[in-house]
Amino acid sequence: MKRFFSNLNFTVGFTMSLVVVLAAVLSLVWTPFDADKMNAKNRLQGPSWTHPLGTDQYGRDTLSRVMTGAVSSIIVGLVTVAIGLSLGVLLGLASAYFGKFVDEVIMRISDLLFGFPAVLTAILITSILGPSMINAMLAIGIFYIPVFARLTRAVAMTLWEREFITAARAGGVGEWTITWRHVLPNILSPLLIQGTVQFAVAILAEASLSYLGLGTQPPTASWGRMLNEAQTFMSRAPWMAIFPGLAIAWAVLGFNLLGDGLRDTLDPKMVRMR
Template sequence: MTPINATPAAPPRLSDRRRFLRKYLQNRSLMVGTVILLIMALCALLAPWLAPYDPAEQYTDYALQGPSPQFPLGTDMFGRDQLSRIIYGTRLSFVVSSVSVGIALVLGTLLGLIAVTARGWVDNVIMRVMDVLFAFPFLLLVIAIMAAFGTSLTNAMIAIGIVYTPSFARVTRAAALNVMEQLYIEASHSLGASRSRLIFRHILPNIQGPLIIQTTLSLAFAILAEAALSFLGLGAQPPAPSWGLMLNEGRDFFNMADWLAIFPGLAITVAVLGFNLLGDGLRDLLDPRSHREN
């Protein structure tokens, strides 16, 4: 028999994985963003099977036809199916944003780690260069970079990556400085741990959260940047199914064929909303000060 005055046993704590999954499912912003991006990712991956027509095929007899059972989102001035072009545009937007943000992530993380570990004049030089890049308006700096290298989708990805590098450098440096102040870093250093060991064993694993959040939010801005460059004729070139290029092509026909601008604009809005919701949800989920377990 259990003694009357015995203290009841504490309920077993959930494992870290189950606790993380429960928080993930309870976060509405995170779930909505995940669903939106999963749907768009499937559209990008399965575009050849989901698109009813070739995005470059011209059906001149059906030019500027409004939404109908045959063309659910209408056709453009060349008779190209808008739905097919928007589906393929998902693939292009995801590729451009992923590559450009990947460039920024690698360069920014590397520069931030060099600044933290080297300190002194190296830190000052790196961060002052990042401040100079921050001082320029985003679009103006991208246009200047592309003017130097030429107009193409590849150069657009490189330019967007360079422009977003300072954001990752700052996030990396701030998070790494916080980690460097921890006692276990001092203990490892006093025991003779090399700089590379400190970076790969202690610093990088502990700054993954801020970098993941910054990456997710930057993907949203990269999609907007690609659309803006394509709209200005500096990104994807015709007949590429770019959302920004579709907006540019449809602006002259807005009064008579408003669907040419409405549907690509909605696609951009939904994609940016999905990444922003995912980023906000991850920020709440990965913040060690939130949702503490009792």
């Protein structure tokens, strides 16, 4: 643990991410105000002691909505990374193990997916399936599959050449067991690093889609959605845009730094040296 916290990137990233996670968890049980409760009297109020981050056009408390918005962001991050990880790792392992035709097919499909501009295609998918948080997560998650598939394949291919795999084979261990017990555990740290970075990217992607009205639907609070609504009141109530914007920047920066910090400490090269 000390090893991790001696790394500045990790410490800062960890702290920033922790704030986001704590805010989200707290919002599940307590927010200063009901995040969805409208109050016409209090509309478009600036930051004050009662509403530290002001209120929006319906008089909803911005702080409460930013906190609740963290929940959407985290759910989107988790689900998209889970989609990408599970399918990507399976495909990557298959690609590395079977090689030849299987590898060729999987990798060419990956190339194809990489060739599409991700956000544009996500817009396409959500406009076909209809705008909703679930469809946004699907659209982002699909683009994560090739990311994890390529990473898994690259690391797995070098692992299959390693001597300890031959040693395991010489011990009569089956190919399936070797894959799960010897190959996969050795890929976990690069996957963790990549997963953290993709988590940050997913928060940004969800914000973009929601900003365009294709992601999380009202009244559920979402940072991108809040930015969208703030647009109309930019000059009258700039806090409506500033705070959700800051929240996005904070979370994305935090998880990126966390990923960098993990990379510094869990660097695959260092793992190999052990």
